[in-house]
Amino acid sequence: QSVLTQPPSVSGAPGQRVTISCIGSNSNTGAGYDVHWYQHLPGTAPKLLIYANNYRPSGVPDRFSGSKSGTSASLAISGLQAEDEADYYCQSYDSSLSRSVFGGGTKVTVL
């Protein structure tokens, strides 16, 4: 069981907006540690999508956005495209475990 909880899957039609939640606790997200998001296609290198809750690295489309409030964070994908079909992971730091932690991952399916 992952320290950060994500829904196993979300789906949407092309052009729609989907959101992925990431729920932590008072020792990680609730303690003020940033949340980061990655896009991962199996067999390829994971790609950093959002860092420090809501910042996009250069080259990441503005269709991807992140937010954080209290112990929860979310990733939103607007204008869903077929190429967005992938696994998405959230990451934070846990002060009780003294290590970086990941969510269990969410598979996004474009209908």
Add this chain to the structure above:
Amino acid sequence: EVQLAESGGGLVQPGGSLRLSCEASGFTFSAYTMNWVRQAPGKGLEWLSFISSRGSTIDYADSVKGRFTISRDNAKNALYLQMNSLRDEDTAVYYCARTYCVNYSCYPWSAFDIWGQGTLVTVSS
């Protein structure tokens, strides 16, 4: 181009050893904290270990502490993971990843901004 490339994966018997390498290019390797992360079949990402830019600070996940050893050679732009006493549950794709640093300040809670393609380790008899 900023790149990381893992190598050294393969099939190993339970109880055996393997050494993974990660070659860095396109950036000042010696300035960055580096990490190993793995993904077991059908599972999510699991952080394993980090090493600071000069190798002075190291940490491990409990699942590999005492069995795995992280190291680096800044002269060769290389990161390593020595894996001993391997178990079936260590079967996974292993990734090296760079910590996102601001003005060469790298923190354990920072994102991982560059990842390699991964190398597959299969532990089986």
